[in-house]
Amino acid sequence: MEESKPKLKLAIYWASACGGCCVSVLDVHEKLFDVIAAADLVFWPIALDIKYKDVEGMPDKHIDLTLFNGAVRNSENEHMAKLLRAKSKILVAYGSCSHLGGIPGLANFSTKEELLRRVFIETESVINPDKVLPLPEYEVKEGILNLPEFYNDVRSLSQVTEVDYFIPGCPPQTERLLEVFTAIVTGAELPPKGSVIGADIKTQCDECIRNKSENKRIKKFYRPWEIEDDGVSCFMEQGVICMGPATRAGCGYRCIKGNAPCRGCYGPPPGVADPGAKMMSAIAGIIDEKEPEEIRRVLEDVVDPAGSFYRFSLPVSLIRRKLV
Amino acid sequence: MEFKPRIVAFLCNWCSYTGADLAGTSRMEYKANVRAIRVMCSGRIEPTFVLKAFINGADGVLVCGCHPGDCHYQEGNYRCLRRFLLLQKYTKQMGLETERLKLEWISASEGKQFAELVNSFTETITELGPCKIKETMKVLM
Ligand code: SF4
Ligand code: SF4
Ligand code: SF4
Ligand code: FES
Numbered sequence: 214m215e216e217s218k219p220k221l222k223l224a225i226y227w228a229s230a231c232g233g234c235c236v237s238v239l240d241v242h243e244k245l246f247d248v249i250a251a252a253d254l255v256f257w258p259i260a261l262d263i264k265y266k267d268v269e270g271m272p273d274k275h276i277d278l279t280l281f282n283g284a285v286r287n288s289e290n291e292h293m294a295k296l297l298r299a300k301s302k303i304l305v306a307y308g309s310c311s312h313l314g315g316i317p318g319l320a321n322f323s324t325k326e327e328l329l330r331r332v333f334i335e336t337e338s339v340i341n342p343d344k345v346l347p348l349p350e351y352e353v354k355e356g357i358l359n360l361p362e363f364y365n366d367v368r369s370l371s372q373v374t375e376v377d378y379f380i381p382g383c384p385p386q387t388e389r390l391l392e393v394f395t396a397i398v399t400g401a402e403l404p405p406k407g408s409v410i411g412a413d414i415k416t417q418c419d420e421c422i423r424n425k426s427e428n429k430r431i432k433k434f435y436r437p438w439e440i441e442d443d444g445v446s447c448f449m450e451q452g453v454i455c456m457g458p459a460t461r462a463g464c465g466y467r468c469i470k471g472n473a474p475c476r477g478c479y480g481p482p483p484g485v486a487d488p489g490a491k492m493m494s495a496i497a498g499i500i501d502e503k504e505p506e507e508i509r510r511v512l513e514d515v516v517d518p519a520g521s522f523y524r525f526s527l528p529v530s531l532i533r534r535k536l537v
Numbered sequence: 538m539e540f541k542p543r544i545v546a547f548l549c550n551w552c553s554y555t556g557a558d559l560a561g562t563s564r565m566e567y568k569a570n571v572r573a574i575r576v577m578c579s580g581r582i583e584p585t586f587v588l589k590a591f592i593n594g595a596d597g598v599l600v601c602g603c604h605p606g607d608c609h610y611q612e613g614n615y616r617c618l619r620r621f622l623l624l625q626k627y628t629k630q631m632g633l634e635t636e637r638l639k640l641e642w643i644s645a646s647e648g649k650q651f652a653e654l655v656n657s658f659t660e661t662i663t664e665l666g667p668c669k670i671k672e673t674m675k676v677l678m
Contacts, residue, residue, distance in 0.1 A: 368678070489627065490584035497619035503605070508619050512626060519630040531588040536632035536673045 220276045223248075224256035224268075225307075226297055228290035229317045229367065230283030234308040235259040237384035241391055243523065251398045252278075265293070271300050280307040280380075280390075280395055284317045284528070285368040288349070289361035298374040303397070304450060306370040307390075309383040309478045312409075314528025318367045319520065321527045321534035338428040343523055359415070369529050378404075380411040383478035383525060384463050409480075410465030416482045417475050421449045421457060422466055430501035434514035437474060448474040449499060459491035478525050487531045489522030542662040544571045546588040546599040547657075549579045551609040552644045553601035556600070559648030560655075567652035568659040571599070584624045587638065591628075591670045597637045597662040599654070604642040614642070637659050637668060642674025 227235055235257075241248060255276055256263050279301040285291050298304050309315035320328060329346050333339060349362040370376050380393060389411035396403065404410060418425070425447045435452045442448075448455035448469075456477030457469075468475050483486040496515065502508045515521075523530050541545040554575045560567060576582055579602025590598050600621060602614040621640045629635050639658055644649050 325583050487585055487588065490588060493584045493620055493623045493627065493654065497616060497623055500619050502619075503615050505618065505622065508622050512623055515626070517630070518623060518627040522627070531585070531592055532628075532631050532633075532670065532674070534673065535630075 221252040223252040224276045224279040224297065224301065225254070225259075226256065226279065226281050226283075227258065228281065228283030228293060228370075229286035229306070229393065230310055231316070232259065234280075234282030234310070234384045237308075237382075237387050237521075238390065239372055240387040246390060248394065251394075265296075268296060268300060273299050274302050276301040278303045278305065278394075281306050281370055282308040282311050282384075284314050285364075285370065285373045286317055286320070286362040287363050287477055291364075291373055294370055294373045303377045304370075304375070305393075306376045306379045308385055309381060309480065309525040311370045312379045312381050313480050313526040314367050314369045315478075315525050317386070317475075318369070318526070318528040319524070320367050322519070324537055325363060365383045366534055367528050371436045372528065377406050379409045381409060381461060381479040382412075385411060386467070388465075389463065409461070409483075412434065412461050412479055414483050417457035417462050417466065417469075417479075418447075420462060421447065421469060423469060428452060429499040431499045432501050432511060434438060434511065436514075436516075444472060449495070454492075454496070454515065456488070456492065456522070456524075458495040459485060459488040459522070474509040476524055477522070480526055488526050489518065489530060492522040493518070495496045513528070540663060542570055542596040542659060542667075543594055544597045544599060544655075544662060545595040545657060546571050546573045547582045548573055548575055548643075548665070549576050549602045549608075549613070550575055551580075552603035552607060552642075553579070555645035556601075556643040556647045556651045559646065560652040561614060561648075565648055565652040567655045570659050571655055578606070578608060578610045578613035579617035580608070580610060580615075582617055582620070582676060584620060584627075587624060588628075591633070591637075591668060592674055594668075594671050596665070596668040597639070597658060599658055600638075600640045601643045601651075601654075602640075604614050604644055607644065612678060633668070633670065634665055636665060 225238060254261060256268055279297045279316055281297060281358035285294055306312045310317055334341055334344055347360050349360055351358045393411045424445050429450050431452050433452055434454060437453055453474050457475045459481055460475050460477045461479040461482040464479055477488060485491050500508060500511050502511055548557055557573060582600055587598050602617050608614040625635055625638055630640060631652055
């Protein structure tokens with residue numbers, strides 16, 4: 214053990230997140246001891262009682278590495294994104310929410326007004342006869358109470374502040390996190406800033422374990438539960454929509470190994486500006502019909518193109534929210 | 538101020554662009570709001586091209602290729618048609634009016650049809666007013 218080597222200061226933060234990314238860090242299991250041997254956790258709300266004001270009190274660039282998971286949906290998320298940017302030498306967008314907007318980013322199909330109305334007024338289990346909505350500021354006799362301001366748009370981390378690296382995945386594959394962490398601890402040369410790390414540069418399809426034939430011809434698409442998957446051939450060739458053609462490899466084919474099509478959590482591969490546009494081309498390429506009416510019939514089974522093709526990436530896509 | 542719609546037309550080289558050219562050389566009158574972009578085949582028009590046209594301020598996008606069976610690369614226009622129908626389903630979900638995106642087949646001899654198409658499309662878009670996509674994409678909050 215080299216006693217002299219200073220330990221890395223590590224922070225992990227969740228913004229608009231589900232908690233899965235923090236759990237994925239715990240999934241390093243007994244390797245957590247190696248992590249703790251090499252790093253001091255200086256901030257990690259899921260596990261440690263360290264307050265925001267403690268972080269605010271740290272000198273700039275005090276933290277060596279921050280893994281930031283979750284999207285930016287309100288003023289608290291934004292404040293923490295900018296604060297942790299200032300306090301960290303390396304800021305990593307960890308997981309799909311932080312990288313691309315992720316599942317919370319699907320809220321960009323609605324407006325702030327629609328969401329607040331649905332959640333606080335219309336939801337079947339809500340009793341709110343006075344139609345009270347959360348306010349960023351509220352005066353009571355003891356003083357003024359504050360809540361974070363809820364934004365109209367969900368944003369990815371890099372839409373709010375400068376990000377050094379992106380580790381994709383919902384959540385990222387834990388093994389890939391360990392590789393990245395080891396590289397940082399050992400001082401290995403890191404890729405240029407702004408890179409996606411802990412993932413490949415190819416698409417899922419490039420090295421997919423399922424069998425692909427040359428002749429893809431589809432006359433009908435199915436939802437996964439509508440057919441009996443043969444377990445070996447490409448999902449798309451069986452008529453099940455798989456995001457593989459528009460998704461970066463690197464997860465170890467987690468879903469495909471579990472006999473489920475890829476849903477696209479690793480985001481688009483390099484050079485693809487918009488995963489949905491790529492999927493539209495891929496799907497149009499295999500439909501075996503020429504007449505507009507027949508094509509429309511086949512497309513009826515592509516029930517929700519926007520939701521399926523941009524499930525993890527709506528806020529960073531070309532059309533990043535529903536038009537208002 | 539009078540609204541002058543901006544229209545982007547993707548035209549395949551072999552039929553539609555020649556048709557548009559014919560409309561010009563025969564001095565047929567058609568509205569000057571169209572920016573024509575020539576591509577080798579309508580099958581080359583990727584959904585990204587159309588989305589980027591809208592984001593950069595197009596109020597309407599026209600996609601034109603050879604008539605079915607006439608594509609110089611055999612199947613390009615069928616591929617275009619399939620992409621187009623899926624793209625239209627998606628853009629509708631995003632709140633874009635379906636009328637703003639139009640596909641038509643124009644042959645090399647159909648200068649007149651091209652002029653009429655441009656005029657009627659321009660009229661439709663003028664009635665719809667400016668596309669809100671550019672404004673929506675501007676704000677981030
Ligand atoms: S990326 Fe997935 S696992 Fe991580 S916080 Fe977002 S939804 Fe949860
Ligand atoms: S479409 Fe899906 S199943 Fe088919 S090769 Fe690509 S990743 Fe594999
Ligand atoms: S197969 Fe696709 S959806 Fe599943 S983990 Fe990998 S990238 Fe994510
Ligand atoms: S060459 Fe005109 S559509 Fe293919």
